[in-house]
Amino acid sequence: MAFPSPPSILSQRNLTAAELSGDDLTPAQLRLFAWMHLARRADNRILELFRQGLIKGTVTGGQGNEGLIVPLALLLDKATDVVSFTHRDFGGHLIWSGHxxxxxxxxxxxxxxxTQAREGNIHHGDPANRSLPMISHLGAMLSNVVGVTDAQRRAGHQAVGLCLFGDGGSSTGDIHETLNLASLLSLPILFVIENNHYAYSTPLDEQFNQSTPLWHRAAGYGIEGRHIDATDALSAADALADAVATVRTSGRPLLVEAKTLRLRGHAAYDTCDYLKPGESDGFFAADSLPKLRAHLVENGQTDAVAALETELNAFVESCIQHSLGVARPTPDMAKLTAEVFAPTAAPLPWEATPAETTELNFAQAINAALRKVLTERSESLILGQDIATYGGAFKVTDGLLNDFGRSRVFNTPLAESSCTGYAVGLALAGHRPIEEFQFSDFVTEAATQITLNAATYHFRSGAKVPLVLRMPCGGGLTFGSFHSQELESMLLSMPGIKALYPSTPQDAFNAVLAAVEDDNPVLLFEHKMLYRGAKGAVSWDGNYRKVWEPRHVAAGDYATVVTYGQMVGLATQAAAYFRDEYDYSFDIFDLRALSPLRLDAIKASLARTHRLIVLHEGRRSHGFGAELVAQLTEEHFFDLEAPPLRIASLDMPVPFAPELEAAYRPSVDSIIEKIADWIG
Known part of the structure; x- marks a missing residue:
């Protein structure tokens, strides 16, 4: 059934500075009014429908914010600019795209x-048209906007990015990180603070020191700051037109604090009993929509205003009836689970180089793969702390800056969350960024961006996020608790993330290529003890995608051993001991890919050996081995001739002293001892 036809005035989704300063201002003012009225009417009706039980969850309205978001959305270029609307910005969604x-x-x-009913209320966008869907973690979307805007500029578009956040969100670290990043990279981002005086129920004087207005913070980032009053839509439109033009022309960020209103509380369930007596009356008295209506009436537009209101109200009602008539979603669990990840992409057209075999260590193999990626894939770039001139904490990116330049290989500030969000934005816009974490431990600073943002993007919006996150991980080098973590279990408990954990130089080379061409966020775990370990033969391998499947390391019939990373070498040594001393042979598998898990070959082995050993460096409790045991024994429990054996690190922080760390994590001797006790 076709959508109801919108009023003709809604076909005009743009506004120019010239229209705001010409001889006849009426058409522009009526356009502002029409979109503001539409947003208000729809927001009010949505609230009523929620209270009738026809809308689930909750709703957050933009009533009172129209004087800001409507002129802003109209002034931006829908063909090139980048936005991420928030809770109060329904009018922006309406203007940007869609019926x-x-x-x-x-x-x-x-x-x-x-979103195919996978996301709630205003948590949607239009990624294909650079309207990025929000998540509820305040501030997390700003860096995504920065990334997409940078991609637009790299593509030659004179784009502007719009980052919106409230007075409450202004306290989050992500926002400060992103302001600094945008200033450092000199990107054309318009940061707008929607200051409606309350963060849920918390007033301004309980949020920040009132002696310094929020827009004054711009000076700390070396950018310009301004203040506007968005309770007057006409003056706000003039000020915003100038702000957008300034950012577009200068190519520099600009911070605007906008005085706006929240007329209906934080959300539908908000009782607003925290407001001071009479405070709400003051908000309604300052409301921009009746002010604009009165201005138009005073200037002889009574009939035009009345006609618009009648037409728009009827349009809203017809749209509500249309949408109420659409069927509820039918759960299709196969489709839902299948669409957690973006579909497997076709292989990239890699050149069959290097054709000759070279002896490389693990770090050199990754460097060679990164060099190949930068050479053959113009959409790829590498970012991270100290990865440019210095070559990274472990020198894995050494020499790449000199050969590919700072636009392709560049340092980031110590701001893992915003820099990862920026990389997410680049990926959304068609780049294939590779971000190096100095140590995998620091990924906890970017956990929201990885697990709740990038990992869910495809499921909730259909957008692809081809992002590689390189994770130097693991212990054994006496780096202590904050530089030695194995965090795969924590990260991979969240859906939508792929992960590779190679153990040989050739697999490391292949893993980089396989991860780069994937259309999902991929964690590439790199054990630090492997970097300068034994060299291995590395060459072009046309079957590089096999790295997504387990590698059969050794054949045996006594037990099936499943491991990965640096533990593969230890497992091989321990198996050699039992072969030589007791004539026991083990079927050893190197997982290589931790997500998605492909366990068919291992299950077949277990059905033959009837015994299972899982070895990993992460801690035993809640560790990745527990998931492996569960999945492998579900089908073969009654075939087992012994309880599964899990060998892992102790349940404690990683200790520093070499003697303590050696006791903490598996070693060849401790593996042999545990297997011997298990054999009995």
Whole structure:
């Protein structure tokens, strides 16, 4: 069934500075009014429908914010600019793209919603048109906008990025990191603070020191700051037009604090009993929508305003009836689980080089693969702390800056969250970024960006995030608790993330290529003890995608051993001992890929050996080995001739002294001892 036809004035989704300063201002003012009225009417009706039980979850309205978001959205270039609207910005969604019915379908969570009913309420966007869907972690979307905007500029577009956040969100670290990053990279980002005086129920004087206005913080980042009053839509439109033009022309960030309003509380369930007596009356008295309406009436537009209101109200009602008539989604669990990841991409057209075999250590193999990626894939770039001139903490990126330049290989500030979010934005816009974490331990600073943002993007919006995150990990080098973690179990408990953990130089080379061409976020775990370990033969391998499957390391019939990373070498040594001393042979598998797990060959082995040993360096409790045991024994429990054996590190922080660390993590001797006790 076709959508109801919108009023003709809604076909005009743009506004120019010239229209705001010409001889006849009426058309521009009526356009502002029409979109503001539409947003208000739809927001109010959505609230009513929620209270009637027709909309689930909750709703957060933009009533009072229209004087800011409507002129902003109209002033931006829908063909090139980048936005991420938030809770109060329904008017922005309406203007940017789509029919009102599509947006209402999102609220009704019906089968035709933009997110296929997988996301709630205003948590949607239009990634294909650079409107990035928000997540509830305040501030996390800003760095994504920075990344997509940088990609637009790299593609030759004079784009502007719009980063919106509230007075409450202004306290989050992500926002400060992103302001600094945008200033450092000199990117054209318009940062707008929607200051409506309350973070949920917390007033301004309980959020930050009132002696310094929020927009004054711009000076700390070396950028310009401004303040506007968005309770007057006409003056706000003039000020915002100038701000957008300034950013577009200068190519530099600009911070604007906008005085705006929240007329209906934080969300539908908000009782607003925290407001001071009469405070709400003051908000309604300052409301920008009736002010604009009164201005138009005073200037002889009574009939035009009344006609617009009648037409728009009827349009809203017809759209509501249309969306109410759309069927509820039918759960298709096979489709839902299949779409957690973006589909497997076709192999990239790699050149069959290096054709000759070279003896390389693990770090050199990764360097060679990164060099190949940068040479053959113009959309790829490498970023991270100290990876440029210095070549990275472990010199894995050594020499790449000299050969590929700072636009392709560049340092980032110590701001893992915003820099990862920036890389997510680059990936959303068609780049294939590779980010190096100095140590995998520091990934906890970017956990939201990886596990709740990048990892869920495809499921909730259909967008691809081809991002590689390199993780130097593991102990054995006496680096202590904050530089030696194995975090795969923590990270991979969240859906939507792929992970590779190679153990040989050739697999490391192959893993880089396989990860780069994947359309999902991929964690590439690199054990630090392997970097300068034994060299191995490395050459072009046309079967590089086999790295997504386990490697059969050694054949045996006594037990099936499953391991990965640096533990592969230890498992091989321990197996040699039992072969030589007791004539026991083990079927050893190197997982290589931790997500998705492909265990068919290992299950077949277990069905033959009837015994299972799982070896990994992470801690035993809640460790990755527990998941392996569970998946491998579900089908073969009654075939087992012994309980599964899990060998892992102790349940404690990583100790520093060599003697303590050696006792903490598996060694060849401790592996042999545990297997011997298990054999009995």
């Amino acid at each position: 009102l019915c599509e947006h209402l379908n999102q609220y009704f969570a019906n089968a035709a919603s933009p």
